[in-house]
Amino acid sequence: MVSHYVDSEVGRLGTVMLHRPGPELARLTPRNSGSLLFDAIPWVSRAQEEHDAFAAALRERGVEVLHLAELLTETLASDDARGELTEQVLRSPRLGDQLRARVADHLAYLDPATLASVLIAGLAHEELRISRERPGGLVYQLMDRHDFVIDPLPNLLFTRDSSVWIGGRAAVTSLAMPARRRESTLTDAIYRHHPRFAGTEFAYRPGMEHLEGGDVLLLAPGVLAVGVGERTTPAGAERLARQVFAADLAHTILVVPIAQERATMHLDTVCTMVDADTVLMYPNIASALVAYTVIAGTDGDDPRVEGPAPFLRAAADAMNLDQLRVIDTGLDPVTAEREQWDDGNNTLALAPRLCVSYERNTETNAQLERAGIEVVPIAGSELGSGRGGPRCMSCPLLRAPLAGETEPAEGRGRVTALS
């Protein structure tokens, strides 16, 4: 068993899980892209090139990159995992008994790599092997040949959302949008059946109240921020608070309401951390954002809720800082709005003051560099068509503890707000 541990957003990144986009992206058409949560139809091979360059940039900086599809293939060597994941797709009420039996026959023949690929890319009616002796029945006959018997998971690319590590535990989330719900069955199977993750303990389970990883920020050891809006519900935030308090993984949770809009679907679309005391924030909402502070109860009491208070103030207080240093997305309200939409806020910290960002967000990247944050730019013209940046596309499994890295750099004001 390898140990996995994450207690901040910015401790030096050791291991990350990515998903290289594959044939599931080729399932997107103008007719289904809305329900599959993409804003444009990506050019698949270019998206793969961009993703390969992202993975290479991480590896060049010493990060161990794990690929979800490879982990899933290895996981499917376990008969238990295979049985569970097959049963989950067969449970769909859309299939009906006769077609369900035919899909079960089809899946039973697949080797682990092909089964992993079908679980990710889905299965179209025309790809299902049906013999004359065992026909598909009414449901099969009434389907169009391009209809999905198993839906594809094009958003698996955004590995941030289906699981998040909090301390040494995996929180496997409960995704809100129907198009994404099955993603967490895959991450859950990996953590429960892959030998690398043997003995993993869990901080959250699929099936609990809605919670998505993009809404969870590990502000500091023991302090989490959880966005509530389009995806994570207040009940999901409350459940997470109870879970992490019970496991002693945190003492304070800041619950942050965000607008229920596509542009701000997760907290990490408007705020990410680039140093132990520094956030990159969307200025058009930064001063209006508030937080409810949820504090662990003692001796089994319910958690205490305080606030609301301005988010930046509540966060600094919970993190024991005089003030959080703030770097703005963009330069003015219009470039800020453009670059926030293009995931300019959604940076992935590789270490304190070192982050990956989409190259297209030139104004935001210049702001970061001016503030002493080194930027590793990556191309994302195709990757961004699903609305997600480097943070959304990565699930950290191991970060170095922050001890010794929290002190301000020589000659750099720790508490200067840059705006």
Ligand SMILES: NC(=O)NCCC[C@H](N)C(=O)O
């Ligand atoms: N954390 C994130 O903001 N993830 C991006 C998710 C994008 C995906 N197309 C979605 O709508 O869920």
